[in-house]
Amino acid sequence: MNFLKSCVASAALSIALAGGAMAENTLRVAYDADPVSLDPYEQLSGGTLQLNHMAFDPLVRWTQDLQFEARLAESWEQIDETTMRFKLREGVKFHSGNEMTAKDFAWTFDRVKESPDFKGIFAPFTALEVVDDYTIDLKTAEPFPLVLHTATYIFPMDSAFYSGTTEDGKDKGEIVKHGDSFASRNISGTGPFIVTEREQGVKVTFERFDGYWDTESEGNVDEIVLTPIKEDPTRVAALLSGDVDFIAPVPPTDLKRLEDAEGVNLITMPGTRIITFQMNQERVEAFKDPKVRQAIDHAVNNAGIVDRIMRGFGTVGAQASPEGYLGHIASLEPRFDVEKGKQLMAEAGYADGFSITMMAPNNRYVNDDKIAQAVASMLSQIGITVDLQTLPKAQYWPEFDERSADMMMIGWHADTEDSANFHQFLTACPDAETGNGQYNSGNYCNEDADALMDQANTETDQAKRGELLQQLEQILYDEAAFIPLHWQNLAWGAKEGMNADEIVNALNFPYFGDLKISE
């Protein structure tokens, strides 16, 4: 075995040397999917945002410890309750050679307002006003605490490049969700990498942009080849055999393998996507009783699931907000205590238990079907018999929309990286008008909790806002509004010497522009 290992090591080395001789620094990346489009505002998904951080730059971006870092904005200040003024960086060039000015921001803002996927995030903004070539004002109707959070989504597009019409008379700037558009195939951003070649579903090739504004960045990657490898074992094998340099995601079954492998580094980080179960109070009378919901929470062994099923690849949760979010309460602990659970069931008048149906996807979250099976068997210990059905995600979501089972699994990541977002979508009183509770299959509804969210959404004092959001989180915990399980961790695999640990973050947008490969 040792002999084999040294063979692998030397093979990996020879490939590395050969690769080094061809181009200066080529990074071969394998993800599970490639971006659906080159349009930065066509689809709100991880893939799009990963691309945006390579070919575009945001106004501000998140650092590893979830702070804001200035990018195309040099500085910002609150000039009144509803206006944030950004001073823009000067001398920034687009890939086309055009100079970036405030008018590109105004153009991009108008376009985003038309994007079906992104307009929701930008709804609080009423206008983006151009003050001069390098100053813009972001205006909101009400005081809005998440201006900077949202500014991480502002990637200015090259307005001159995307204006006008194509040969067949279509507007170059239009956003097309299905079918062809200029922006889905052509790209000009300010980012560190230019897209030089793209064959959808096969590969995307990037080259470093000569005129990149950030000359202080130590990044030294000249070329990136991004290949989608859908199958987990193949993606891992490609890294281990030295065919690629960087992979994501790493499946939990291979974590140990990568950790032990020579010449390869495993990088993990707590993620921000919470996995939960919701209990439908409209379908099951018993779920209206907080005691029954608490009993279920007592029956579920979150730590056991993380330990045994996730193989430690998750952070045990007792609330929706992960650490680092304003609403996170450090003292909340999972309730696991089966005896207490039985007692609560008896107190609620269900000592003999009852039967329910449960649904979960089987290819959406890490180990989702196994988690659901575990929860189903845990519930049997307090007398609840579960009829479980797991489905592929394509079929699961229509069922979820129909609220077809008594308990349903849902994982959530807050697009705004903010606590209020969890409540808005998962536990707020369902309201078709406002879109609140769109994913609240439990039909949990507490007006006090909603009031706290509304208050927090216009509170710009961070300390006060944190208090409101923590009160909200406490209510949801006390009433066992939902069953929190864990936050899925993130994992990347990289060849040694890539120093990839410095450019990854909990949002899963690696900043490849700043990647400094050891020579």
Place this chain on the structure above:
Amino acid sequence: MFAYLVKRLLQAIAVMLAISLIAFAIQGNLGDPLRELLGQSVSEEVRQQLREDLGLNDPFLVQYWRFLGSALQGDLGTSYFFKEPALEVILKKLPATMELVFGATIIIIGLSVPLGIYTAIRPNSILSRAIMAISIIGISIPVFLTAILMIYFFSVELGWMPSFGRGETVHIIGSWDTNFLTVDGWAHIIMPSIALSSIMLPMFIRLIRAEMMEVMQSEYVRFARAKGIAPGRIYFVHALKNTLLPVITVGGVQIGTMVAYTILTETVFSWPGMGSMFLEAVNRVDTPLIVAYLIVVGFIFVVTNTIVDLIYGLVNPTVKLARMGA
């Protein structure tokens, strides 16, 4: 011959109509394509608008009629994911799949004929027993497992073979890039071809062996032996010809089946052909692409079967095509 081909063409159209109807009927059960087109936090209103734009709210027959209308003009719909006409997407991916099927076919023919003959002639030798034992194992291991094991052994542990993709290809014509003109291309196609052939190869060895053994028992072979004709001539001229007839029939059908197996092989090796594309399309609920794929594959089945019948007629002149078409 001409009448036969026309008849076959009509059959092909009927088959593809049936496939399209079935594919259209099941697509409602595949899931909701909008989930893959829109972000998770998009409002219900936006979702409904897009559903309306895509014509997904229309009754089934209206949708199918619209599909047939444009299909007659050669338009099988536009892929949601690739944003290109579905047929174009498939035709672009077709050469990669065909090269893979070709590679596997070469391996199957190149190995199954000599091994099948050998095990028939020397049924009791140790080598024959070994071949038969290995072929049992080969037939019972699923393709994806064979593929993953090969990747781990030859790519990861030994580092001899590339683990995924097509590698360096050479452009020939249209969307056809070939693997067979570069060393890197050869290195990339070997493992997927072996994996793809791993189910069919044992089957063909067994088929040829069984047929050959049967033929060896027949009167005319015994007579040839009695006449003192050299064993080599008996095996390869007299016996083999008659052995190959049923093999060609089965082979033709199996080439079609092999297209189905490419789905697994291509997915494991990230081979950019239409097999992995199809699995992706199912995962993404890219219904226009799914329907188009099924129609194209149906077409390939009909074409290969027609060719097989033609070849059959050449090999065995006693068979009349006109009768067979009925």
